[in-house]
Amino acid sequence: MSALFQESRLILGTGGANSLTALEEAIVASETELVTVALRRVDAAGPGLLPMLDRLGVRVLPNTAGCYTAADAVKTAHLARDAFETDLIKLEVIGDERTLLPDGIELLRAAETLVGDGFTVLPYTSDDPILARRLADVGCAAVMPAGSPIGSGLGISNPHHIRLIRQSVDVPVVLDAGIGTASDAALAMELGCDAVLIASAITRSDDPAAMATAMRHAVVAGRLAYQAGRIPRRFHALASTSDDGLAQW
Amino acid sequence: MSDIVVVGGGIVGLSIAWRLVSRGADVTVLDGGDEGAAWPVAAGMLAPGGESEHEDPALIRLMERSADRWPDFAAELGVGVGYDDAGTLSLAMTADDLAGRARVWTRQALPLLRPSELRELEPALSVRVRAGVFSSRERQVDPRKVVSALRERLGARIVPKRVTAVSDVDARTVVVAAGCGTAALTGLPVRPVKGQVLRLRGEPGLVRHVLDAAVDGREVYVVPRADGEVVVGATQEERTDLTVTAGGVHELLRAALDLVPALAECELTETTAGHRPGTPDNAPLLGRLDDRVVVAAGHFRNGILLAPVTADLIAELVLTGEADPMLADFSPGRF
Numbered sequence: 001m002s003a004l005f006q007e008s009r010l011i012l013g014t015g016g017a018n019s020l021t022a023l024e025e026a027i028v029a030s031e032t033e034l035v036t037v038a039l040r041r042v043d044a045a046g047p048g049l050l051p052m053l054d055r056l057g058v059r060v061l062p063n064t065a066g067c068y069t070a071a072d073a074v075k076t077a078h079l080a081r082d083a084f085e086t087d088l089i090k091l092e093v094i095g096d097e098r099t100l101l102p103d104g105i106e107l108l109r110a111a112e113t114l115v116g117d118g119f120t121v122l123p124y125t126s127d128d129p130i131l132a133r134r135l136a137d138v139g140c141a142a143v144m145p146a147g148s149p150i151g152s153g154l155g156i157s158n159p160h161h162i163r164l165i166r167q168s169v170d171v172p173v174v175l176d177a178g179i180g181t182a183s184d185a186a187l188a189m190e191l192g193c194d195a196v197l198i199a200s201a202i203t204r205s206d207d208p209a210a211m212a213t214a215m216r217h218a219v220v221a222g223r224l225a226y227q228a229g230r231i232p233r234r235f236h237a238l239a240s241t242s243d244d245g246l247a248q249w
Numbered sequence: 250m251s252d253i254v255v256v257g258g259g260i261v262g263l264s265i266a267w268r269l270v271s272r273g274a275d276v277t278v279l280d281g282g283d284e285g286a287a288w289p290v291a292a293g294m295l296a297p298g299g300e301s302e303h304e305d306p307a308l309i310r311l312m313e314r315s316a317d318r319w320p321d322f323a324a325e326l327g328v329g330v331g332y333d334d335a336g337t338l339s340l341a342m343t344a345d346d347l348a349g350r351a352r353v354w355t356r357q358a359l360p361l362l363r364p365s366e367l368r369e370l371e372p373a374l375s376v377r378v379r380a381g382v383f384s385s386r387e388r389q390v391d392p393r394k395v396v397s398a399l400r401e402r403l404g405a406r407i408v409p410k411r412v413t414a415v416s417d418v419d420a421r422t423v424v425v426a427a428g429c430g431t432a433a434l435t436g437l438p439v440r441p442v443k444g445q446v447l448r449l450r451g452e453p454g455l456v457r458h459v460l461d462a463a464v465d466g467r468e469v470y471v472v473p474r475a476d477g478e479v480v481v482g483a484t485q486e487e488r489t490d491l492t493v494t495a496g497g498v499h500e501l502l503r504a505a506l507d508l509v510p511a512l513a514e515c516e517l518t519e520t521t522a523g524h525r526p527g528t529p530d531n532a533p534l535l536g537r538l539d540d541r542v543v544v545a546a547g548h549f550r551n552g553i554l555l556a557p558v559t560a561d562l563i564a565e566l567v568l569t570g571e572a573d574p575m576l577a578d579f580s581p582g583r584f
Contacts, residue, residue, distance in 0.1 A: 021530035042487045047440040
C-alpha cells in the first residue's frame with residue numbers, strides 16, 4: 001500500500017457544499033485525510049476553503065477539473081503544483097460536458113507527460129480495464145475509475161469492470177464518481193478498491209455530516225468484508241448448522 | 250464627529266443609518282466606495298424560501314421577518330424602489346433538474362405546475378421547461394433604486410472615507426457594516442464570494458415574474474424590471490478577483506436563453522462582477538463585538554432581503570442596549 005492512504009480510505013471532494021461550515025462538519029465526520037480541490041474553482045491564495053483545510057490538518061489533492069485537453073490539464077497541474085506546493089495531482093481530462101466522462105486519449109497523453117515531470121499522478125478514468133492498465137503502465141500512482149458519471153448518484157454501473165481493473169493493475173484503485181449512498185461505497189470496497197472518492201453524495205445530501213459518517217462506516221465495512229472474503233454464491237440453500245452429531249431416532 | 254458612526258455605505262450600512270436617524274440619533278456614515286460591493290450588481294430577489302434548501306431555521310425566520318418588513322420599508326423610503334410583488338416562478342428544465350428542485354419544492358409544500366400552466370403564467374418560457382412552482386411570497390426590489398433613495402434620505406450624513414482601523418473612528422458607538430471589508434477591520438471571517446451578473450434590456454413585459462431556474466444543471470435567475478431591464482445572474486465563485494470572464498457570461502446567457510429564448514433579442518447592456526460577503530455558515534454576523542463596536546455584516550446572498558430586519562435589530566441594539574432575542578443565533582463571536 002502506498003503512502004497515499006494512512007488511516008482513512010475515504011477521499012472527499014469539496015464541490016457542491018452549501019457552506020464552509022457544512023463542509024467542515026462533513027470533513028470532520030468523514031475522518032478523511034485527503035480532500036480534493038479544483039484549482040480552477042478556488043483562489044489558492046484566497047480566504048475560506050484552504051485555510052480551513054489547513055486548520056483541519058487534511059492534505060490537499062489538487063485536481064484539474066474543467067480541462068478538456070492534455071495540454072490544458074498539464075498546464076493546470078503545473079499551476080496547481082506551484083499554488084499548493086504538492087506533487088500530488090488528481091488528473092481530470094473531461095471529454096464531454098453532459099456526461100463529464102474522461103477522454104481516455106487525452107488523459108493518457110497528459111498522464112505520461114506529468115509522470116515525466118515528476119508528479120504523483122492519480123488519473124480520473126473510465127471503468128475500462130485496458131485504459132486503467134495503460135495508465136498504470138505509464139507510471140500513474142493510482143487509477144481512479146468512475147463508477148458512473150460525476151454527480152449522477154447512479155452507483156457502480158459496471159461492477160465487473162471495477163473488479164477487472166483491480167486485477168489488472170498493481171497500483172491502488174480508487175473508485176471515483178457516481179456514488180449515491182453508503183451501500184455504493186461499501187460495494188466499491190468489497191470489489192477490492194483501495195479507497196473511494198466522494199463529493200456530491202455527501203455535500204448535496206440533506207445532512208452532509210450524517211452522510212459523511214455513513215460513508216466512513218461503509219468504507220470500513222466494505223474493506224473488512226473484502227479482506228474477510230465473502231462466501232461463494234450458491235444456487236440452493238446450505239444450512240448454517242450441519243446435521244452432524246444430531247441425535248438419531 | 251457624530252455620536253454614532255456607521256462604517257460602510259452599502260445597503261446594510263445605509264439602512265441601519267436611516268433607521269437610527271429616523272429614531273432621532275446623530276449618525277455619520279463613512280462610505281469607502283462601491284468597488285466590489287454586492288448591492289450594485291445584486292438582482293434584488295426577496296426570496297425567503299427559494300434560497301433555503303439547507304438553511305438553518307434561525308436564518309429562515311430572520312429572512313421571513315425581513316420579507317414581511319419590505320413593503321413598509323419600501324413605502325417609507327417615499328420614492329419608487331421597484332418593489333414588485335408579482336411573485337417568483339421556480340423552474341426545472343430537464344428531468345435531472347426536476348429531481349434536484351423537487352426536494353426543495355416538497356419541503357415548501359407548493360403545488361407543482363405543468364408546462365402548459367407555466368406558459369399561461371409566463372408566455373415567453375421555453376417549451377422545454379418541464380415543471381415549476383409559483384411562489385407569491387418571493388418578490389423583488391431594485392437595489393440601485395433603494396441605495397439611491399437611502400443616499401437621498403441621509404444626504405450630508407454620508408461622508409466619503411475609507412476606514413482602515415476601527416480605532417481611528419472617533420465615536421461613542423461604531424457600527425461596522427463594511428461587507429467584505431469587515432474582515433480586515435474586525436478579524437471576523439467574512440470572505441468575498443464572487444458573482445458575475447448581466448443586465449439586458451428589452452421590451453417591458455417580455456418576462457412577467459422573477460424566474461429562478463435549474464437549466465441543464467445550471468442555476469440561473471432572470472429578474473425583469475418594469476422598465477424592460479432584465480437581470481441575469483449569477484455565478485458563485487470562491488475568488489477574490491472581479492474579472493468578468495467569457496466563460497461566466499457564456500454560462501449565464503446560455504442558461505437564460507435556453508429558459509427564455511426571446512431574451513436573445515435583448516440588448517446586453519452590462520456585464521459586472523461583485524463580491525458577496527460570505528461567512529462560514531452563510532448567516533450574517535449581527536451584534537456587539539465589544540463595548541464600543543457593533544457588527545452587521547456577512548449577509549452573503551441575502552443582503553438586500555435582510556436589510557430591513559438588520560436595520561431594525563441593530564438600531565434597537567445601539568439605541569437601547571437591548572439585544573433582540575433574534576440576534577442570539579447571529580452573534581459575531583460564534584466562530
